[in-house]
Amino acid sequence: MKKLLAVLGVVGVSVLVVGCPSFPSACDYGGCLDADGSTSETGPGPDVSIPDAGPDSNVPNPPGCESVKEPLKNPEKCFTDEVWAFVSPNGNDANPGTKAQPYKTIGKALEGAKPLIVACEGTYGESLGIGRTVGLYGGVACDFGKAGGATAIASGKAVGLTASQGAVTLNGVNVTATDAATAGESSVGVLAESGVVLTVIGGTVTAGAGAAGGAGTTGTNYDVALDASDPKIKGNNASGNMGGAKQTCAALCAEAPAVAVEGGEGGVGGGTGGAPGGDGKTVVAGSEAFGKGGTYQTVPVPACGNGIQGVAGRAANGGAGATTPGSVEGGKWQVSRGASGETARPGQGGGGGSGGASAAVGGGGGGGCGGCGGAKGQGGQSGGSSFGVLSLGATVTLENVTVKAGAGGKGGAGSAGQTGQAGGLAGSQAGAGIGCPGGSGGQGGQGGGGGGGAGGHSVAVAYSGTKPTQKSVTAEPATAAAKGGDPGSTGAGATAATAGADGKTAAELSL
Numbered sequence: 001m002k003k004l005l006a007v008l009g010v011v012g013v014s015v016l017v018v019g020c021p022s023f024p025s026a027c028d029y030g031g032c033l034d035a036d037g038s039t040s041e042t043g044p045g046p047d048v049s050i051p052d053a054g055p056d057s058n059v060p061n062p063p064g065c066e067s068v069k070e071p072l073k074n075p076e077k078c079f080t081d082e083v084w085a086f087v088s089p090n091g092n093d094a095n096p097g098t099k100a101q102p103y104k105t106i107g108k109a110l111e112g113a114k115p116l117i118v119a120c121e122g123t124y125g126e127s128l129g130i131g132r133t134v135g136l137y138g139g140v141a142c143d144f145g146k147a148g149g150a151t152a153i154a155s156g157k158a159v160g161l162t163a164s165q166g167a168v169t170l171n172g173v174n175v176t177a178t179d180a181a182t183a184g185e186s187s188v189g190v191l192a193e194s195g196v197v198l199t200v201i202g203g204t205v206t207a208g209a210g211a212a213g214g215a216g217t218t219g220t221n222y223d224v225a226l227d228a229s230d231p232k233i234k235g236n237n238a239s240g241n242m243g244g245a246k247q248t249c250a251a252l253c254a255e256a257p258a259v260a261v262e263g264g265e266g267g268v269g270g271g272t273g274g275a276p277g278g279d280g281k282t283v284v285a286g287s288e289a290f291g292k293g294g295t296y297q298t299v300p301v302p303a304c305g306n307g308i309q310g311v312a313g314r315a316a317n318g319g320a321g322a323t324t325p326g327s328v329e330g331g332k333w334q335v336s337r338g339a340s341g342e343t344a345r346p347g348q349g350g351g352g353g354s355g356g357a358s359a360a361v362g363g364g365g366g367g368g369c370g371g372c373g374g375a376k377g378q379g380g381q382s383g384g385s386s387f388g389v390l391s392l393g394a395t396v397t398l399e400n401v402t403v404k405a406g407a408g409g410k411g412g413a414g415s416a417g418q419t420g421q422a423g424g425l426a427g428s429q430a431g432a433g434i435g436c437p438g439g440s441g442g443q444g445g446q447g448g449g450g451g452g453g454a455g456g457h458s459v460a461v462a463y464s465g466t467k468p469t470q471k472s473v474t475a476e477p478a479t480a481a482a483k484g485g486d487p488g489s490t491g492a493g494a495t496a497a498t499a500g501a502d503g504k505t506a507a508e509l510s511l
Contacts, residue, residue, distance in 0.1 A: 210456035311442045319488075
């Protein structure tokens with residue numbers, strides 16, 4: 001016994017059931033089908049949850065009906081209350097859902113166990129969430145005695161119809177999803193989840209446009225309110241004959257390398273020549289040079305030596321742009337991002353100034369702390385895709401269907417790396433013209449920019465797992481690919497961030 005396909009969760013769409021469908025049904029699949037209802041998410045309108053529909057139900061041809069497959073050949077005999085649940089815009093959900101007293105909403109019909117549902121011409125302002133085996137048919141006049149006009153189900157969501165369990169047959173149904181609104185969100189006309197058996201016969205499936213991806217953001221790697229004269233990073237002043245104490249520079253950087261970048265201590269003054277200043281501190285082996293301490297010189301004239309400024313930190317490398325707008329993870333389509341850049345290295349500590357000849361007021365100033373490196377830029381979010389039909393591990397058959405995809409969303413831009421923190425100012429000497437000042441700390445490097453997000457895809461039929469079977473399908477993806485996002489800026493001398501890849505336009509695509 002083959003199952004008739006369960007109409008699954010319509011999350012905000014316009015679904016049009018066109019007139020004169022061919023009406024395949026349970027009899028077309030051996031006369032029997034299972035009903036094992038479950039609940040699923042619902043959206044605006046009279047939202048519904050679908051409870052368990054009960055045990056399997058056999059669906060024979062009603063007496064006098066040649067085949068439920070083509071009920072309009074003999075509607076009086078084929079459209080029976082035993083087999084069908086009836087829905088009309090003029091109905092009432094308090095009704096029993098019979099031909100004479102139809103329901104008002106498709107959602108109410110789905111709460112029951114009837115294996116077949118017919119919704120007559122008109123508009124239904126509801127969003128459906130379905131999780132059982134069932135067949136949905138339309139294009140029937142509201143006397144249920146002849147072919148009728150289109151039937152529209154409008155809810156305004158970016159996913160048109162979701163099949164999450166069982167077997168779902170859509171016959172002569174036009175499904176139109178709206179444009180995605182949230183950054184990076186995709187629009188999907190019909191979504192078939194893992195394990196579902198979906199058959200779509202006739203009609204049109206149309207997805208809206210994917211939303212643009214969000215731009216990356218850049219945090220901070222240091223306290224931006226801390227200026228170069230703050231005692232936490234400024235070199236210590238000399239006091240009398242004593243040089244400025246070594247500035248220990250607490251680890252003020254938020255991200256690694258958050259190493260304290262010390263300034264050198266000032267030299268002691270006195271005698272015929274002051275003591276040399278201490279060297280600033282480097283960060284790690286192989287990094288920029290620290291500021292050397294100043295030394296007292298006697299040639300060409302006796303004089304103290306200033307501390308040397310610490311070298312600025314190197315700029316950090318940028319991140320790579322996203323190469324695809326997303327991937328299937330855990331049975332769901334997950335949007336991607338460009339890679340973030342790197343956090344930059346801090347500047348080096350300044351050297352201490354040497355002491356002067358005076359034993360009373362000859363102390364040299366201490367060196368300033370090196371500034372923190374700038375924070376990394378974040379990658380941009382990829383744009384949302386537009387999938388007419390999206391199969392994620394389902395078994396899908398499309399026959400005599402037109403499938404349209406909207407435009408993919410533009411990829412979000414990566415953010416720029418943060419500018420490095422200024423190094424601390426140098427400590428001053430004790431006596432003018434006697435001791436020497438220290439060197440200021442070097443500025444931190446600029447953080448690496450984030451990579452751009454990829455442009456969203458525009459694909460009529462996209463799938464992961466089993467390739468859908470297509471018979472006389474007209475595929476209409478967008479004509480232009482969505483552009484990838486721009487990269488965030490990166491400092492000179494570093495590897496630049498890259499833009500995201502453009503999205504794809506395709507009639508069919510394996511994800």
